[in-house]
Amino acid sequence: MSNTITATNFNFPNQTAKYTGKVREVYTINDDLLVMIATDRLSAFDVVMPKGIPFKGQILNQIATKMMKATEHLVPNWLIATPDPNVAIGHMCKPFKVEMVIRGYLSGHAAREYKAGKRRLCGVEMPEGMIENDKFPSPIITPATKAEMGEHDEDISREEILAKGIVSEEDYAQLENYTRLLFEEGTKIAKERGLILVDTKYEFGKTKDGKIVLIDEIHTPDSSRYFYADTYEELQKKQEPQKQLSKEFVRQWLINNDFQGKEGQTVPFMSDEYINSVSDRYIELYENITGETFKKADVSNILNRIEENVVSFLE
Template identity: 75%
Template sequence: MNNTITKTNFSFPNQKSVYHGKVREVYTINDDLLVMIATDRLSAFDVIMPKGIPYKGQILNQIATKFMEMTADIVPNWLVATPDPNVAVGHVCEPFKVEMVIRGYLAGHAAREYQAGKRVLCGVTLAEGLKENDKLPEPIITPSTKEEIGLHDVDISREDILSRGIVSEEDYLVLEKYTRALYARGTEIAAKRGLILVDTKYEFGKTKDGQIVLIDEIHTPDSSRYFYAEGYQERQAKGEAQKQLSKEFVRQWLISKGFQGKEGQQVPEMTDEYINSVSERYIELYQQIIGEPFVKADVSNINERIEKNVLSFLSK
């Protein structure tokens, strides 16, 4: 798939360093700005798939930046500009080493843990008798550690975060407050689109002047799970699978092929036909979540386009 971007190797003016994440590549400029490029890489079970997904990076970047704009009145964020469909530029921050996961429903990882017999998740006790995809009495925060590339993020409780000094209590209270505020806003926006924001994760960092801000992606199909609201109650009552918008369809496909990112397992072959079907699903996700048609950027030479647009922005 030559119309995808899976790796970058730019050398921007005053570039200090570059960090290659699972999906995003982050260039530090002058110790002040971060140029974050959303690639078309696909990560599942903390493993990067061998092929890129056309337009995925553009979709993730545009959803994240739109939601940052729609939540800036309740939670400050790192964003400065979006000079290219795949690029966000923001302030340099020191990331907190935890991901703030919030769940309004028993789905995905939480449901798998529950079905395995666990009734305490990240220090939060879950009631007996819950079914997969049931709405929880109130949203719960189930943090995970932010691990290096190649390592699985690990569930962790608030108590362990504080006792191990990963985050100070003063800062953690802010992270919890912001997480709940963002989830409430995201839930409101989703409802207007006929969707349910099932669960999501947020990442935060600290600016040089000590302000805690939202960083990375927000409310994208890679970081969040959405159900269609119409028919949700009926499907639950019948014990049927929910119609959803998230990356879970990729995870389920991998599971059906015997892959869950465990040692010794091989990533199944992803044909061009399957890759294109995933791309079409991501476009559907964008249009449903944002409520606008998706406009495909020119992908005849993505690297050249990105470099030109970033250089133009930095020159200003």
């Protein structure tokens, strides 16, 4: 899988810092601009898998930038340009140390907690008598702390965030407002594609002049879960698993192979055949979410391509 990006080590003009996240690598230019490169790394249960997924970075970057452009009339974001299929360039921001998770349905982590008997998630009450994938009466916000590499994100309540001074009350109110606006718009966009936006996470930062903006990815299959709308009611009635568009298929494969990122567990072997099937699924996700045919970028010398495009933009 030599045509994938699993790590980068660029030295761009006026580069002042580099940060490596689970999937993205971020280069700071002149302490003013950020060059964000979406790699082909695959992360699940907060663990980065040993092999890259062809075209995954391009898919995530292109969905995220399309969705930012589709929502910028509601919520300002950090984005300036996308000079390469894997690259987004934007304003340098100081990130808030929380992820704003919003859930319209009892799925994923929330469903696992509910099954374990919990009825409060991040200080928010969940109604009795729900079954997995039921719709909440109204979407709930369940924030998480932002984990460093190799650590797990952890649930946190609004009250704890304010009590610990992680975010000020005024800023937190704005984060909640922006989260609901984005989720509402994302739900509308998904509906036009015959999809249901089930849950997602948003990350925000502050620009140098103190403006709160949306950063990182938005409405991608890595940060969001989608169901197919046409089969939702019927599958719910039968209490059968929903047909979904998200990274959940990777999580389920890992769970079935005895891996959930817990201590002492090892990542199961991923054959080239499995890796290519994951790539195909990501392409399917892209086409369903955007309604456009995916065009594979030239990956014959992917790192050179990125470097040339970024340097050309910075000049």
